[in-house]
Amino acid sequence: MNNNHTQKTITLAGGGLVGSLLALVLARKGYQIDVFESRPDLRKVDISAGKSINLALANRGIKPLQELGLMNDIEKMLIAMRCRLIHVDGQADNFQAYGQGAHEVIYSISRGELNGYLMTQAELTGKVNFYFEHRLTEVDLAKNQLSLNVNNKNVIHHFQQLMGTDGANSLVRKAILKQNKSHTNYQNDEQLLDHSYKELVIKANTKGQHKLDKNALHIWPRGNFMIIALPNLDGSFTVTLFLPAKGLKSNAQKDNISFSELLNNEQLNIFFDDNFSELKPFINNLEDDFFTNPIGRLATIKCAPWSFSNKALILGDAAHAVVPFHGQGMNCGFEDCDLINQLLPNANDLSSDFDWQQFFQTIEQQRKINSDAIADMAIENYIEMRSSVLQADFLLKKQCAFKIQQWFPKRFSPRYAMVMFEHRPYCEALKLGEIHKEMLNELCDNINDVEQLNRVMAEKLLDKYQL
Ligand SMILES: Cc1cc2nc3c(=O)[nH]c(=O)nc-3n(C[C@H](O)[C@H](O)[C@H](O)COP(=O)(O)OP(=O)(O)OC[C@H]3O[C@@H](n4cnc5c(N)ncnc54)[C@H](O)[C@@H]3O)c2cc1C
Structure with a gap:
């Protein structure tokens, strides 16, 4: 495969949600992008089987879409979900609001429509080529070389910089980790959910x-x-x-x-x-x-390092797959793209000695601590969704958290709201959530109704924890 290296070209492995958005982000910065995608073009062929058909888009994912000027189009694809509606057979439906403000809403969107739209927008830049039915089979980082299966033939592609957005089973991740076994931070945790x-x-x-x-x-x-x-x-x-x-x-x-x-x-x-x-x-x-329909497996992936030399970086599920119970996997991957957008110079401004290795390491430094945090919160949220939502103690604490937020809006925001509606780093939401848990345990110890919540005591605890 011939590459025109007179332009700055970045190769992406995987044209899923994150790969397609990343291609658009990089193209708008003036880079020439090749995307190798194993599946056929989902705008032409129905390939939904086995993957979640729709997903929840939240504020973190919306921000980069907004910044790229895409939200006018995407809004037409959204259905607002304002609350959880809990169904228990034989009982009236129980509404549990996600938040207290009108903006505290998440949105259902079709995975295929969003992915296809992002591909089209990327192509419209004139700088992105999607190569469908090009399945990556081997990554040779030493030789800057990819092997691809195309119509059962092996095709070689040489890359300058490679970004692996090839999902939870990423081959790019495996290649990076293989090269980095002696790295001080080496981590290769793949926890399959039971x-x-x-x-x-x-x-x-x-x-x-x-x-x-x-x-x-x-x-x-x-x-x-x-x-x-x-x-x-x-x-x-x-x-x-x-x-x-x-x-x-x-x-x-x-x-x-x-x-x-x-x-x-x-x-x-x-x-x-x-x-x-x-x-x-x-x-x-x-x-x-x-x-x-197939049975889908769910896994959490925590790994390090995310990059190799000045050559390759992984992003999205390839770097940090999480279980879907906080509805944040895609949102977290879109935040990765947002950071690339903020930190990578435009192609025209890129000096010939630009330090890609340092750039890749900065991305990992800023994102891994946060993707690890959302991974842990997503596991916890499974227990909340399947079980805690039915428990009086959980519901009382949730009401009390809302009340404290009403009393002290600048000092307290429930963890769910921090994750879903704010842009505060996930790691901060996790840390604050632990403090909130202690506060609520103390405040709810001797009460059984939100009206009994003690405002003075709540304020004292906010002071104690310096919130
Ligand atoms: C049941 C379920 C529900 C979910 N719900 C939500 C939700 O509500 N909100 C949310 O934010 N997230 C949700 N997620 C998570 C979300 O789906 C992922 O985080 C998101 O798809 C990650 O995007 P990605 O592009 O990194 O990976 P993927 O979407 O997996 O895309 C990877 C792409 O790479 C391609 N590829 C893989 N291997 C190769 C190869 N060897 N060669 C070439 N191409 C390759 C694949 O074909 C694919 O197109 C959910 C996940 C599941 C399983």
């Missing part, structure tokens, strides 16, 4: 409308497992069941069910009748979809 997921659908009604409240993220929490549903613009909902991959045979409890016990229609129907009897009639093609 829960997996399966996507189902609630179709629109005959008038093309949503069958459930469309401005909410719906949750059916059931202790050790849960279902969530996010709205789509066509009136449907994407429904995701999160369940242990394998059960513990020694434990015969009802909520110990797992994917490995749902092997035929009878078992599936009993499981849904027992746990989701009010939801079940809404789900279309339950049996077919359940046994046709």
Whole structure:
């Protein structure tokens, strides 16, 4: 493959959400971009199977899109989700607001539409070439060389700088880590969650409308497992069941069910009748979809270093895949692109001795501490979503946190709000959240209603923790 090296060219491996946004960011800075993507062009071929069909876009992800002037177009793709709507069979639906301000909203968006839109915007710069059905098979960092499978033929591409946005199973990450085994900060942690997921659908009604409240993220929490549903613009909902991959045979409890016990229609129907009897009639093609759609695995990846020499850097899920329970994986990857946008000089201003190695290390320094933090908070949030949302103690503390925020808006913001609606670094949200936990434990020790919350004591604790 021939490269025109008279222009500053950056090679990207992976044209998913992060790769496509990164290509646009770099092209707007004047770089020439080649993106190698293993899948066909998702604007022409439906390739959604197995990947979440929609996802939650939040303020952190919106910021770089806004700065690139894309939000006017993207707004048309969004459905606002203003609260959690908790469904417990036989009980009235329970609304749990995400925040207290009108701006405290998250948005459901189609993964494919957003990805396709970002690809088109990147191409419109005239500086980005997407090479679809070009699967990276080997990364040779010593020779600045990629091997690609194209129509079953091996094609070699030479790169100047490589950015790996090839997702959680990143080959670029593996190559970087292989070169860095003796690095002082070497880390290669890949924690597979013991829960997996399966996507189902609630179709629109005959008038093309949503069958459930469309401005909410719906949750059916059931202790050790849960279902969530996010709205789509066509009136449907994407429904995701999160369940242990394998059960513990020694434990015969009802909520110990797992994917490995749902092997035929009878078992599936009993499981849904027992746990989701009010939801079940809404789900279309339950049996077919359940046994046709793949089971998705979920993992947390924490690794270091993220770069090799002045040659290669990883970003997005390739560097920091997180489990989806805070709805922040893509948002976090978009923040990576935002930082690149802020710190990388324009191609025209790039000196011939620009220190790429230092630049890559700066990106890692600023981002890793934050991606590690959101990884931990995402795991915690799974327990909150599937179980805590049903507990009186959790709900009281949530109300009290809102109350403290109303009393002292400049000094206190609940952790969920810090993560979802603010731009404060994730690591700060994690740290402050720990302090908030201690405060709320103390404040809620002897009360059972938010009206009993002691304002003077709350202020004293804010002073004590210097908030
Ligand atoms: C069930 C679920 C729900 C989620 N919900 C949310 C949510 O609500 N909000 C949120 O912010 N995040 C969410 N996420 C996380 C989000 O999907 C990811 O963080 C995001 O997709 C990361 O983007 P990426 O471009 O880094 O990786 P990916 O989206 O995985 O893209 C990687 C790209 O690289 C390509 N590729 C991979 N290997 C190769 C190769 N060898 N050669 C060439 N190309 C290759 C792939 O085809 C793909 O196009 C969710 C994830 C899951 C699984």
